[in-house]
Amino acid sequence: MSLSLYNTLTRRKEAFAPLDPERVRMYVCGPTVYDFAHIGNARPVIVFDVLFRLLRQIYGPDHVIYARNITDVDDKINARAAERYPDLAPEVGIRTLTEETAAQFHQDIAALGVLPPTVEPRATEHIPEMVALCNLLVARGHAYVAADHVLFDVSSMPDYGKLSNRSLEEMEAGARVEVAPYKRGPMDFVLWKPSKRAGEAGQKTAEPGWASPSGITVAGRPGWHIECSAMAEKHLGEVFDIHGGGIDLAFPHHENEIAQSRCGHGTDVMARVWMHNGFLQVEGEKMSKSLGNFITINELLATDRFGQQRWHGRVIRLAMLGTHYRQPIDWTVDRLVQARTALLDFADLVHGVEAAAEPHPEFLAALSDDLNTPSAMSIIHGLAKSARRNTESAELLKSSLRFLGVYDNQSRDAFAVGGAVRAVDSAKVEALVSARLAARKRKDFKESDRLRDELAAMGIQLKDAKDPKTGDIVTTWEVQS
Ligand code: AMP
Ligand code: ZN
Numbered sequence: 124m125s126l127s128l129y130n131t132l133t134r135r136k137e138a139f140a141p142l143d144p145e146r147v148r149m150y151v152c153g154p155t156v157y158d159f160a161h162i163g164n165a166r167p168v169i170v171f172d173v174l175f176r177l178l179r180q181i182y183g184p185d186h187v188i189y190a191r192n193i194t195d196v197d198d199k200i201n202a203r204a205a206e207r208y209p210d211l212a213p214e215v216g217i218r219t220l221t222e223e224t225a226a227q228f229h230q231d232i233a234a235l236g237v238l239p240p241t242v243e244p245r246a247t248e249h250i251p252e253m254v255a256l257c258n259l260l261v262a263r264g265h266a267y268v269a270a271d272h273v274l275f276d277v278s279s280m281p282d283y284g285k286l287s288n289r290s291l292e293e294m295e296a297g298a299r300v301e302v303a304p305y306k307r308g309p310m311d312f313v314l315w316k317p318s319k320r321a322g323e324a325g326q327k328t329a330e331p332g333w334a335s336p337s338g339i340t341v342a343g344r345p346g347w348h349i350e351c352s353a354m355a356e357k358h359l360g361e362v363f364d365i366h367g368g369g370i371d372l373a374f375p376h377h378e379n380e381i382a383q384s385r386c387g388h389g390t391d392v393m394a395r396v397w398m399h400n401g402f403l404q405v406e407g408e409k410m411s412k413s414l415g416n417f418i419t420i421n422e423l424l425a426t427d428r429f430g431q432q433r434w435h436g437r438v439i440r441l442a443m444l445g446t447h448y449r450q451p452i453d454w455t456v457d458r459l460v461q462a463r464t465a466l467l468d469f470a471d472l473v474h475g476v477e478a479a480a481e482p483h484p485e486f487l488a489a490l491s492d493d494l495n496t497p498s499a500m501s502i503i504h505g506l507a508k509s510a511r512r513n514t515e516s517a518e519l520l521k522s523s524l525r526f527l528g529v530y531d532n533q534s535r536d537a538f539a540v541g542g543a544v545r546a547v548d549s550a551k552v553e554a555l556v557s558a559r560l561a562a563r564k565r566k567d568f569k570e571s572d573r574l575r576d577e578l579a580a581m582g583i584q585l586k587d588a589k590d591p592k593t594g595d596i597v598t599t600w601e602v603q604s
Pocket of ligand 2: 151152153351376380
């Protein structure tokens with residue numbers, strides 16, 4: 124079976140040939156563990172799980188190494204830990220938060236039928252490797268120490284920007300960020316930074332810190348990009364086969380991973396194939412907390428107050444795989460309902476049937492064509508059509524469903540759960556919110572209170588704040604949990 128994969132680096136679909144078929148190596152950027160993973164985060168986890176299964180099928184389960192990291196050093200983590208555990212020492216608070224969040228993540232994605240990766244490296248357990256890579260980059264003239272930071276000098280890499288297809292001139296012209304005075308070039312990025320002490324620059328608690336690279340005497344911490352370069356090298360080597368993540372990571376995260384790893388090791392590539400999943404939006408809109416359409420995996424799986432589970436994990440997984448991984452996906456309740464209907468039907472058909480030893484060859488061929496899950500699903504639907512009359516079809520159907528991870532001996536009833544996850548008509552909410560603001564402005568408080576109550580009945584909570592510049596009242600809203 125020949126596998127072809129779309130490579131972001133070359134912008135083409137290419138025949139895949141591993142460097143070493145005995146050790147096929149894949150790295151995927153994992154979660155930053157400070158909060159529940161959302162349904163967008165579930166997309167790369169599911170997509171690359173399907174690829175992991177396919178690689179194991181082709182090269183043998185013992186010949187694939189899949190590393191998916193856990194980012195447990197990050198500004199958002201520090202801030203959240205200080206907020207949630209103000210009474211604990213910062214390092215204890217951070218450890219507690221990251222352990223809790225990682226455990227929750229594992230529980231959530233296990234329900235989605237995701238296999239554990241071969242290794243799951245944590246940033247905090249690879250600090251010496253990160254320091255060593257910083258030192259190597261400085262020694263090779265690709266990085267410099269300034270104001271207790273280590274910075275990557277992008278001008279030292281002639282093809283910086285190749286992955287995301289931008290030239291350095293373009294990037295510099297577009298750089299609107301305020302450039303720190305210690306940077307030599309505006310696009311130079313941080314490999315290592317000093318850790319703030321308590322009391323410094325409005326800092327409530329001290330940031331975690333480690334012994335810094337050569338030439339820096341204060342404690343510091345790694346930047347996000349160097350974390351992945353160091354962990355990938357440790358577990359997969361200087362050059363490996365596949366690197367994946369969401370399309371939002373292509374720039375700057377992956378571009379910078381490439382710069383660090385290639386310049387550190389003097390190699391032509393970091394990974395030979397770069398794969399990116401498209402973005403997920405919810406009911407036609409970008410997912411965001413303020414729009415009230417922010418959906419966590421946990422909340423889709425949760426039981427409601429009647430003890431009824433909302434959606435079965437495999438239904439969520441099937442709903443995700445209905446769209447090709449490179450396309451954007453619109454996450455809707457409709458999509459979940461359709462996936463549930465299909466799975467109920469499949470479960471009926473394969474109940475009591477012995478699964479075939481291998482999935483249908485055409486099904487595997489469809490997946491081998493750049494993970495074409497919609498086409499693989501149409502093979503599955505074809506098998507389902509003939510499964511009632513034809514035992515062989517039923518056996519192949521069961522084996523193919525198992526391969527895809529959407530069916531694993533669940534009883535039919537397991538899939539039958541499902542209720543509408545609150546979908547908010549944000550246009551209507553916005554209209555009511557502005558009507559209420561207008562009522563307040565004309566001092567019609569009776570009407571403004573009535574509108575607030577109407578919104579509350581829809582599960583919408585309002586927050587009024589004064590715009591510090593204009594003094595106007597600005598209202599934001601969120602869905603009550
Ligand atoms: P983060 O924790 O934000 O670094 O994201 C973890 C992974 O989820 C990365 O591979 C992101 O690209 C991916 N991701 C985040 N949001 C979305 C989304 N809305 N749609 C698809 N992938 C996403
Ligand atoms: Zn990464």
